[in-house]
Amino acid sequence: MLTMTIDGKAAETVAAFDVVNPATGEVADTAPECTADQLDAAMTSAQRAQREWRTDAAARSSAMLALAEAITTHADELSTLLQLETGKPTGVAAVEPGICAAWLQYYASLELSREVLQDDDTALIELVHRPHGVVAAITPWNFPIALGMWKIAPALRAGNAVVIKPSPFTPLAVLRLGQIMGDVLPPGVVNTVTGGDELGAAMVAHPVPRKVSFTGSIAGGKKVALSAAADLKRVTLELGGNDAAIILDDADVASTVARLLPAAFFNSGQACALPKRIFAPANRYEEFVDAFAAAANGMQVGDPIAETTHLGPLSTKPQFERVGELVDEAIAGGARVAAGGHRVDRAGYFFEPTVLADIADSARIVEEEQFGLALPILRYDSVDEAVRRANDTEYGLCGSVWSSDADRATTVVEQLEVGTAYVNTHAVLPPNVQFGGAKASGLGVENGVPGLLSFTEAQVVHRARV
Numbered sequence: 001m002l003t004m005t006i007d008g009k010a011a012e013t014v015a016a017f018d019v020v021n022p023a024t025g026e027v028a029d030t031a032p033e034c035t036a037d038q039l040d041a042a043m044t045s046a047q048r049a050q051r052e053w054r055t056d057a058a059a060r061s062s063a064m065l066a067l068a069e070a071i072t073t074h075a076d077e078l079s080t081l082l083q084l085e086t087g088k089p090t091g092v093a094a095v096e097p098g099i100c101a102a103w104l105q106y107y108a109s110l111e112l113s114r115e116v117l118q119d120d121d122t123a124l125i126e127l128v129h130r131p132h133g134v135v136a137a138i139t140p141w142n143f144p145i146a147l148g149m150w151k152i153a154p155a156l157r158a159g160n161a162v163v164i165k166p167s168p169f170t171p172l173a174v175l176r177l178g179q180i181m182g183d184v185l186p187p188g189v190v191n192t193v194t195g196g197d198e199l200g201a202a203m204v205a206h207p208v209p210r211k212v213s214f215t216g217s218i219a220g221g222k223k224v225a226l227s228a229a230a231d232l233k234r235v236t237l238e239l240g241g242n243d244a245a246i247i248l249d250d251a252d253v254a255s256t257v258a259r260l261l262p263a264a265f266f267n268s269g270q271a272c273a274l275p276k277r278i279f280a281p282a283n284r285y286e287e288f289v290d291a292f293a294a295a296a297n298g299m300q301v302g303d304p305i306a307e308t309t310h311l312g313p314l315s316t317k318p319q320f321e322r323v324g325e326l327v328d329e330a331i332a333g334g335a336r337v338a339a340g341g342h343r344v345d346r347a348g349y350f351f352e353p354t355v356l357a358d359i360a361d362s363a364r365i366v367e368e369e370q371f372g373l374a375l376p377i378l379r380y381d382s383v384d385e386a387v388r389r390a391n392d393t394e395y396g397l398c399g400s401v402w403s404s405d406a407d408r409a410t411t412v413v414e415q416l417e418v419g420t421a422y423v424n425t426h427a428v429l430p431p432n433v434q435f436g437g438a439k440a441s442g443l444g445v446e447n448g449v450p451g452l453l454s455f456t457e458a459q460v461v462h463r464a465r466v
C-alpha cells in the first residue's frame with residue numbers, strides 16, 4: 001500500500017479503504033485512512049516547516065523547479081496510477097504530470113512584487129503580500145494530481161505550507177506524488193493525507209490552516225464555506241459547471257463539431273469546464289444533431305490501456321449510475337437518442353457516447369451538471385433567447401459561442417454570466433490565465449497572478465516621513 005507523507009516521512013496506518021479500478025469494477029488497491037492524530041501531526045509539521053519556507057523566495061523557486069523535474073522523471077509511474085484509479089485513456093492520463101510540471105515552472109518564475117501606493121514628503125506606503133501560513137487543499141477525483149498542483153504550486157510560491165487531501169475515489173497518484181514531493185522539498189512543506197469526506201471536513205475545521213482551497217461539487221463547497229466561516233478562514237472554491245456552447249447560424253458544421261464534441265467528451269465528459277449544453281439554431285438543428293451523432297458514433301469506448309481507445313469508463317460507480325439515470329430519465333421524458341444512450345455491456349463503468357436531441361430545458365440532464373458521456377442538443381430560434389436560456393442556471397463557470405464571425409461571437413459571448421467566455425474554443429486553461437466560476441460555480445479564482453495572490457494576505461506597510 002502507498003503511504004501518506006507527513007513531515008517528510010512515510011506515515012503508517014492501521015486502517016485502509018478500497019480503491020476501485022473503474023475499467024473492471026474491481027478493487028485495485030487500498031489507501032491509508034488518516035487518523036485524527038495524524039491529521040494533527042500533518043498540520044503541526046506544516047506549521048513548523050512554513051516558518052523557514054516563507055523566508056527565502058529564491059530557494060522556493062529553485063525547489064519548485066527541482067520538483068518539476070522530479071515529476072517529469074516519474075511521469076510514467078504517475079500516469080499509470082492515474083489510469084488505474086480513474087480509467088483515463090493513456091493519452092489523457094499522460095496530460096496530468098505535464099500539467100504539474102508546467103504549473104510549478106510557471107509559478108517558480110513569478111515574483112510577488114511590492115507595490116508603491118504613495119511616495120511623497122509625508123510617507124512611503126507600500127503594499128506587500130504575506131503568505132497565509134498553512135493551506136488545506138482538498139481535491140476531486142477527475143484530475144487528481146493536476147488539480148492538486150493548481151493549489152500546491154501557487155501556495156508554495158507565496159510561502160505557504162500545504163496539507164493536501166485527494167478524493168477517496170482516487171488517492172493513489174496523489175500519495176505517490178506526496179512521496180516524490182517529500183524527497184525534493186523540506187520536510188513538512190507539503191503533507192499528504194487520505195481518507196473520506198469527513199477527513200476533508202476535519203481539515204476545514206482544524207485550527208491550524210488559515211486558508212482552504214477546495215475543488216469539488218457545489219454541495220461540498222457550501223459546506224466548506226459554512227465551516228470555514230466559523231473562524232474566518234480564507235476560502236477559494238472551484239465548483240461545478242454546466243457550460244453552454246451556443247452555435248450561431250453562420251458556424252461551419254464540420255469544423256465546429258470536430259472541436260466541440262471532443263471538448264465535451266474530454267476525460268469522458270468528467271471535467272468542470274466542458275460544454276455540457278449545446279444550443280443549435282433551429283434552421284440548422286438537424287444538420288448539427290446529425291454531425292454530433294456521427295462524431296460520437298466514431299469514438300471508440302474501451303479498455304483505457306488500448307491504443308485505439310478514445311474514451312475510457314466513467315471514473316466512479318456513483319457517477320456511472322447518475323449518468324445512466326439522467327439519460328434514462330431524459331429518454332422517458334421524450335428526448336430523442338441521436339447516438340448511444342446505453343451502458344456498455346461489460347464489466348466496469350463504461351457508457352456509450354450519447355447525444356440527445358429534442359430535449360426540454362427542464363430535463364434534469366440539462367438543468368444539472370451531468371459530468372459524463374451524454375450531451376443534450378437544444379434548439380433555439382433567436383440568439384437573445386439562447387443567451388437567456390444559457391444564463392438561466394445557478395452555474396456560471398464557462399461558456400462558448402461558435403461562429404465564422406469572431407466579432408459577432410464575442411458580442412454574444414460577453415452576455416454569458418460566466419467566469420471564462422470562449423469564442424470558437426472551450427476548456428482551454430493555461431497556467432497564466434485566471435480561472436474561476438461566477439454564481440454558484442465558485443468563489444475566487446485559481447491560476448495566473450490572481451491565483452497566486454489568493455494564497456496571500458495583503459499588508460499595507462506605511463512609513464511616515466518625519
Ligand code: NAD
Binds near residue numbers: 138195201
Ligand atoms: P465532492 O464535492 O464530492 O468532493 C471533492 C472533495 O471534497 C473530495 O476530496 C471529498 O472527499 C471532499 N469533501 C467532501 N465533503 C466535504 C466536506 N464537507 N468538507 C471538506 N471536504 C469535503 O466532489 P467530487 O464528486 O469529488 O468532484 C466532482 C465535482 O467537482 C463536480 O461538480 C465538478 O464540476 C467539480 N470540479 C470543479 C472544478 C473547478 O475547477 N471548478 C474542477 C474539477 C471538478
